[in-house]
Amino acid sequence: VSDIEGDITEVLLTEQQIAEKIAELARRIEADYAGQNLLIVGVLRGAVMVMADLARELRMHIEMDWMAVSSYGSGTQSSGVVRILKDLDTDIAGRTVLIVEDIIDSGLTLSWLLANLRSRGAESVEICALLRKPDAVKVEIDVKYIGHDIPNQFVVGYGLDYAERYRNLKSIGILAPHVYS
Ligand code: PRP
Ligand code: MN
Ligand code: MG
Numbered sequence: 360v361s362d363i364e365g366d367i368t369e370v371l372l373t374e375q376q377i378a379e380k381i382a383e384l385a386r387r388i389e390a391d392y393a394g395q396n397l398l399i400v401g402v403l404r405g406a407v408m409v410m411a412d413l414a415r416e417l418r419m420h421i422e423m424d425w426m427a428v429s430s431y432g433s434g435t436q437s438s439g440v441v442r443i444l445k446d447l448d449t450d451i452a453g454r455t456v457l458i459v460e461d462i463i464d465s466g467l468t469l470s471w472l473l474a475n476l477r478s479r480g481a482e483s484v485e486i487c488a489l490l491r492k493p494d495a496v497k498v499e500i501d502v503k504y505i506g507h508d509i510p511n512q513f514v515v516g517y518g519l520d521y522a523e524r525y526r527n528l529k530s531i532g533i534l535a536p537h538v539y540s
Contacts, residue, residue, distance in 0.1 A: 363525070367532035371514055372507065374529040377489070378412065380506045384487060385416035387504060388457065392419065395455050399487075402472065403427035403445065404526070405461035408518035409489050413459060424449045430468040441471045452480040457503075461518045462490040466498040473500060490514070490531070513539070 372380075388397075401410035403425050414423060427445035456476060463469055469486060476484045487504035494511035515521050516528030521539060 363528065366525070366535050366538050367515070367528070368535045370530050370532045371509060372517075372531040377506075377517060377531065380489070381409070381412050382416055384504050384506060385413060385418075388413075388487070389417060389419050391503075392455065392457075396420070396422070397457060398422045398424060398449060398451065398454050399457045399459050400447065400476070401425050401459045402461075402468070405518045405520065406459050408526075409461050410459050413487070422449070426472070428468060428472060430465075441468055450479075451476060451484075454481050456481045456484045458484065458486045460486065460488040462492070462514070463488045463500070463502065463505075464492050464495050466496045466500050469502075470498040470500045489517075490519075 397419070399410065399414065399421055401407065401423065404427070410423065410425075414421060424447050425445065426443065426447055429442050429444055430440065458469070458472060458476065460469060469488070473484060473486065485503040486500065488502055489506040491502070491505050491508050492511045493508050513521065513534045514531055515525035515534045516531040518526050519531065520526045521534050525534070
């Protein structure tokens with residue numbers, strides 16, 4: 360246990376704080392999409408935890424699908440290069456879609472994804488992101504649901520990785536500089 364937790368300098372959001380925020384977002388989504396056939400789209404791999412918890416918190420019928428895109432690999436900087444690694448299995452023409460993301464950093468991934476999904480003729484495509492780094496945003500995107508705005512530091516846990524590690528932490532914390540320097 361000390362091995363992984365020693366790499367975290369500060370817990371930014373505890374497991375309970377995350378759960379409370381997800382419940383709050385779920386209540387808003389239920390109200391906004393009442394009676395609609397909502398498809399939530401998780402962006403692999405970071406959004407896996409948010410998707411799993413948000414989906415179980417929603418007291419309404421939903422469908423779930425997944426896309427895998429990558430904006431950057433093992434580093435800490437966004438490259439702006441977005442690749443589709445796995446596309447949706449669902450035809451979203453005419454569908455009501457909510458993209459679920461763990462974090463908006465530069466915004467490059469989501470601005471690209473939003474345009475891509477909207478071009479497929481969906482009825483609506485909106486975004487729900489648990490975290491956003493306002494100081495890092497390079498592209499302004501209209502985000503319907505935001506959990507927390509956080510400082511521009513490298514955070515990991517609850518789906519967020521550094522070099523594919525730390526996704527399995529239950530809380531979200533700031534990664535110690537000694538790990539990546
Ligand atoms: C991370 C994160 C977001 C994206 C945000 O994903 O999960 O999807 O970066 O960065 P941006 O706003 O600067 O585009 P990553 O590409 O690291 O893939 P992963 O989800 O598999 O970790
Ligand atoms: Mn991601
Ligand atoms: Mg990543």
